[in-house]
Amino acid sequence: MTVIHKIKELREFLNLYIRDDKSIGFVPTMGALHSGHCDLIKRSSAENDITVVSIFVNPIQFGKNEDFDTYPRTLAEDCKIAAKSGANIVFAPAENDMFKGGIVSYVDVENLQSNLCGLKRPGHFRGVCTIVAKFFNIVKPNKAYFGKKDIQQLTIIQKMTDDLNFDVQIIPCDIVREQDGLAMSSRNRYLSDSERAHSLVLSTMLKRAVEQIDGGQISSQKVINMIKDGFNAIESLKIDYVSIVNKQMEDVDTISNGDIIALAVFIGKTRLIDNHIIGEPVCF
Ligand code: PAF
Numbered sequence: 001m002t003v004i005h006k007i008k009e010l011r012e013f014l015n016l017y018i019r020d021d022k023s024i025g026f027v028p029t030m031g032a033l034h035s036g037h038c039d040l041i042k043r044s045s046a047e048n049d050i051t052v053v054s055i056f057v058n059p060i061q062f063g064k065n066e067d068f069d070t071y072p073r074t075l076a077e078d079c080k081i082a083a084k085s086g087a088n089i090v091f092a093p094a095e096n097d098m099f100k101g102g103i104v105s106y107v108d109v110e111n112l113q114s115n116l117c118g119l120k121r122p123g124h125f126r127g128v129c130t131i132v133a134k135f136f137n138i139v140k141p142n143k144a145y146f147g148k149k150d151i152q153q154l155t156i157i158q159k160m161t162d163d164l165n166f167d168v169q170i171i172p173c174d175i176v177r178e179q180d181g182l183a184m185s186s187r188n189r190y191l192s193d194s195e196r197a198h199s200l201v202l203s204t205m206l207k208r209a210v211e212q213i214d215g216g217q218i219s220s221q222k223v224i225n226m227i228k229d230g231f232n233a234i235e236s237l238k239i240d241y242v243s244i245v246n247k248q249m250e251d252v253d254t255i256s257n258g259d260i261i262a263l264a265v266f267i268g269k270t271r272l273i274d275n276h277i278i279g280e281p282v283c284f
Helices: 007-019 035-047 075-085 116-120 124-139 148-163 186-190 193-198 200-214 220-232
Strands: 002-004 024-029 050-055 089-091 143-147 169-173 237-245 260-267 270-277
Touching: 002 007, 007 024, 007 050, 007 089, 007 124, 024 035, 024 124, 035 050, 035 075, 035 143, 035 169, 050 075, 050 124, 075 089, 116 124, 116 148, 116 237, 116 260, 124 148, 143 148, 148 169, 148 260, 148 270, 186 270, 193 200, 200 220, 200 260, 200 270, 220 237, 220 260
Parallel strands: 002 089, 024 050, 024 143, 050 089, 143 169
Antiparallel strands: 237 260, 260 270
């Protein structure tokens, strides 16, 4: 596996493959790789001739009071994990190469953002879309792999790709969980032992919600209240949002298949998200 830091070098390297009509799979990440990322890399490597993994903690997707400064940066370890999972290239650009001279052009998807993380983290998806668009232009992938844990991100990236005619297929990948149900996230490593124990309430409440819905409950508000009651029983937990939305990320009153139960909470200082798409196999 090759580690490349410069955009120009990556382009020269990839051009050799593009000339030979080789397919390129792309897994964008911010590093601190975990089994969820490994799944994306393995899938890309099975479906493409070469797989590029980007590792870049993107400053423009973090809000002022968020964890940009403390976000884990573990490049050496990440390279080992990426190589083991089948990556051919790790692309880890420096900030001054990605934002040479400062940028004033941004990509913003106008709808799909007025709820969930779009509402709670203003400017976040503009930062995500801009960096992903830049990576698409640099890597020119045939397929790009995104986890369903960030379901709003996945939905917005798909819309951006369609709207701007990026010639790339977006591949949604299932949420990967720890054995006890906690969804994999780079931020899980912030959790103390007691916070880690409390974090299980996310998957537990999702499971209870699915049980209620399977039992015939269709009132969104009733399911939301049940989840909030479960969360409120934990002192160190602060609810950011508990919502049930349709594919357009709009709140629904009556639940139907394909709707999404979306959760975001702070456990101590750590913000965790999770979700379940109603009708999809339960994996917790
Ligand atoms: O999901 C992430 O890790 C990031 O939002 C992404 C897609 C790598 C863009 O920085």
